[in-house]
Amino acid sequence: MRILLVTGPGGAGRTTVAAATALTAAGNGARVLLLSGDPADPLAALVGEAAAEPVEAAPGLAAVPAAAGVLVARVDCGEEFRAELVALQERGSALLGMVGARPLGAEELTELPGAEQFALLRALRRAAAAPGIDLVVVDLPPLHQAVATLALPAQLRRYLARLLPAERQAARALRPVLAQLAGVPMPAQWLYEAAARWDEELAAVQAVVEAATTSLHVVAEPGPGADAALRTGLLGLALEQLPVRAIVANRMVPQGSPDPWLAGLAAQQEKYAAQWAGAHGAGDVPVLPLGHLGRDPSGPDDLTRLTGADGLVPPPSGDSRARSEWVVEDRLADDGVLVWVVPLPGARKQDLDLVRRGDELLLAAGPYRRIVPLPSVLRRCTVSGAALADGVLRIRFAPDPDLWPRRG
Numbered sequence: 045m046r047i048l049l050v051t052g053p054g055g056a057g058r059t060t061v062a063a064a065t066a067l068t069a070a071g072n073g074a075r076v077l078l079l080s081g082d083p084a085d086p087l088a089a090l091v092g093e094a095a096a097e098p099v100e101a102a103p104g105l106a107a108v109p110a111a112a113g114v115l116v117a118r119v120d121c122g123e124e125f126r127a128e129l130v131a132l133q134e135r136g137s138a139l140l141g142m143v144g145a146r147p148l149g150a151e152e153l154t155e156l157p158g159a160e161q162f163a164l165l166r167a168l169r170r171a172a173a174a175p176g177i178d179l180v181v182v183d184l185p186p187l188h189q190a191v192a193t194l195a196l197p198a199q200l201r202r203y204l205a206r207l208l209p210a211e212r213q214a215a216r217a218l219r220p221v222l223a224q225l226a227g228v229p230m231p232a233q234w235l236y237e238a239a240a241r242w243d244e245e246l247a248a249v250q251a252v253v254e255a256a257t258t259s260l261h262v263v264a265e266p267g268p269g270a271d272a273a274l275r276t277g278l279l280g281l282a283l284e285q286l287p288v289r290a291i292v293a294n295r296m297v298p299q300g301s302p303d304p305w306l307a308g309l310a311a312q313q314e315k316y317a318a319q320w321a322g323a324h325g326a327g328d329v330p331v332l333p334l335g336h337l338g339r340d341p342s343g344p345d346d347l348t349r350l351t352g353a354d355g356l357v358p359p360p361s362g363d364s365r366a367r368s369e370w371v372v373e374d375r376l377a378d379d380g381v382l383v384w385v386v387p388l389p390g391a392r393k394q395d396l397d398l399v400r401r402g403d404e405l406l407l408a409a410g411p412y413r414r415i416v417p418l419p420s421v422l423r424r425c426t427v428s429g430a431a432l433a434d435g436v437l438r439i440r441f442a443p444d445p446d447l448w449p450r451r452g
């Protein structure tokens with residue numbers, strides 16, 4: 045199974061491109077599942093849903109048949125949130141009773157901000173296990189939110205490991221004694237079990253996001269308005285080591301128009317599309333042009349007119365870009381340092397900041413932050429400097445004499 049994630053700056057037409065890609069793949073004979081978490085439900089008018097009862101695409105994931113054999117699945121984040129919170133209350137009923145808390149009923153719960161991202165990630169995990177599906181196309185939120193959403197599993201797993209480390213479960217027999225000594229109740233076993241369950245599910249989602257069979261398309265309308273948003277979003281994806289398979293230049297107007305306004309717009313779009321192929325450090329990432337219909341697309345017939353770009357549908361195998369590696373260069377013999385090479389295409393010096401915290405490095409790139417564990421060899425070193433050139437950050441580490449093995 046292949047998974048194609050589609051995102052882009054707000055208003056770029058990512059939902060339209062996701063739907064067009066799904067219909068094209070289905071027209072080529074693939075069995076396609078189109079997944080969306082958009083509560084506005086724009087897919088019904090785009091893909092032409094059939095009047096049919098929902099079917100189970102995967103355990104816990106319902107879908108509705110649409111035109112050209114596409115199954116359309118929507119995420120009900122409210123239902124997911126209510127079910128999870130009610131289950132959490134039931135598992136912690138003893139503790140809630142001790143503090144006199146009144147449990148909330150499912151009917152009075154409304155989802156909190158961020159519930160959409162959780163629900164979409166869980167649906168993505170289920171979709172990845174859907175039997176009989178060749179391609180899953182996921183209509184992600186706008187680019188900035190999509191970066192945060194895709195980074196969420198790894199971030200939450202780090203939080204869980206710090207707040208509820210698994211090794212502390214071994215001390216559960218001592219909790220009554222520790223509680224008396226500390227004067228406060230120790231975490232109950234159900235809390236550790238819940239943390240283990242969440243970590244397992246988050247690990248499964250993270251594996252799907254980082255899999256070699258998962259591709260990412262970024263949709264943008266070429267122009268100055270989208271340029272800054274695209275540069276920042278690509279920087280965030282690079283920080284999370286999420287490779288982009290293609291940039292889709294949407295709503296391209298035809299060249300050669302006698303109308304000066306249209307000719308100027310076409311020239312501007314071509315200029316930015318060419319810049320995106322290299323200026324943001326995308327390198328060999330292709331820019332796929334999609335023409336402007338002259339109106340808002342509506343229905344499968346309009347979508348089929350948008351599918352002329354080669355490469356819009358990922359092939360059955362072999363076309364996904366590899367996750368970028370952050371390698372350590374050994375320059376001890378020449379410069380007395382080790383260099384951690386971090387590719388950050390499109391980054392500028394003023395975008396970056398880094399802080400060493402124990403065995404971790406906090407790296408900020410624009411509005412994005414990521415905390416990564418240091419490779420074992422760098423944990424015995426101190427940061428001695430960093431330099432950015434050609435979209436690559438090189439962090440210099442000098443061996444700590446107190447920790448570095450002495451020769452001879």
